[in-house]
Amino acid sequence: MxxxxxxxxxxxxxxxxxxxxxxxxxxxxxxxxxxxxxxxxxxxxxxxxxxxxxxxxxxxxxGPRLPNIAFLLPKGTNPYLRLLGEKVRATAATGSRDDSPVRCFFIESFDAGALASALHHHARWADGIAFMAIDHPLVREAVEEVGAGGTRLVTIVSDLPHSAREAYIGLDNQAAGRTAAYLLARFCHVREGSVAVVAGSRSYRAHSEREMGFHSLLDEAHPGLRVVGMREGHDDRNENYLHTLSLLDQNPDLVGIYNVGGSSDGIGRALRERQKAGKVVFIGHGMTRDTRRLLIDGIMDAVINSDPDQIIALTLARFRRPPHSRTHGDGHSVPLSMEIIFRENIPAQIR
Structure with missing residues (x-):
């Protein structure tokens, strides 16, 4: 001794x-x-x-070691992603020694190289990584390499199908886009007119799938509503503001706007300044403080939401399961329930 x-x-x-x-x-x-x-x-x-x-x-x-888990989210002004990150960090701060260690990192938005590097870097310590995917060869290659090294990967919010990721947790984004088109067409009360789509970037499959679903429903059921093109605002409120001003100037018959990404407050600011609130139907995503205010003020008509607490809970539950275990028919996907929020059913409190 x-x-x-x-x-x-x-x-x-x-x-x-x-x-x-x-x-x-x-x-x-x-x-x-x-x-x-x-x-x-x-x-x-x-x-x-x-x-x-x-x-x-x-x-x-x-005893058996619980997995170390990393969340990788895009940084920027997107209020929904900031809210998701805050909730992940709150989960990490309140965890006990018997819970999986969880950490959250914000990386450069819309930057495939930065995301690929982050995947490699955090795979050194993390057993599982949850990330909002960018559909790019650099990211696909990183996912294949990190997955082959034994790190489990789950995509959240935006998917990267046909890759080494274990599961996707998020909305059915084509269905979300079709839902937005249905709501916009019903609220417009006109058969003809221009409608616009504002996105963060098509590099996020979630945004391109929502746009695709939006187009498909309008083409099928409302051919008189003409989509005047998609603007990429990179989830930046100032870019979205300028895009909206341009759309209003170039399209006097504009009857609706669908924001497939975040930072809806920039669009709302332009509609308010041009006195188009209540005249141009506005549908967007993510229930946050800015969209709550826009709904209350009558500038936004509906918000399509996925509960960030549900995203976190389902992701952690996935990583607690044995690697590669699947329930029959899960299709490597865990679809979230889609909430449709109007001014009259706003949740009592947004934290």
Missing amino acids: HPRPSTLPSMADVAQLAGVSLATVDRVLNRRKGVRARTVDRVLKAAVELGYLDREECRKLS
Whole structure:
């Protein structure tokens, strides 16, 4: 037996007794991946012998390790994605030692190279990564490489099908686009006129699928409503504001706008300034403080929402399941319920 030191033991003492590096001790005590089982046993045995851990703490650390989970979200002014990130971080802050460690990182929006690099970087420590996918060869290659290395991948909000990702958790975005077209056409009360689509970027499959669904319903049921083109506002309120002003100037017969992305407040600002509130039907996505205000003020007519708490809960539940386990018929997809919110059914509180 080694004599107990007169002072409190440190991680360095544990490393010395176990014959491993300080970094290895840190990985064992913080339950990070990449440490062999026999090394874990040696470190925990040394920690107990030195009194750095008691036997109950050792028992917890020697049990099955919960997965380390990373969420990668685009940074920017999109209020819905900021809300989702805040909720992920709140989940991480309130987690106990018995919960999966969760961390959230914001990366450059609409940048495939930045997302690919982030996937490789965080795969070094994370067992599972949830991310809003960009449909780009760099991202597909990173997903294949990271997945082959054993990191589990789940796409959220926007999918990357036919890749190494394990599942997609989000709306059926074509159905969301068709729903938006149905609502807009019913609210317009006219058979003919121009309608516009504003998106963040087609690089997000969610946005292109919503646009596709929107077009398909109008083509089928409302051919007199002419789509005048799609503008990419990169989920930036100022870009959306300028696009809306341009659309109003160029299309005097504009009767509706569908924002497939975020930052609807920029569109609302333009409609308010041009006194088009209530005259141009406005449908968008994501129940946040800005869309709530737009609904109350009568500038926005409907918001198509997916509950961010549900996204987080379903993602964490997926990672807690054994790798690659699937229920029959899940199709690698976990569709979210689609909420349609109007001024008269706004939730009592948006946090």
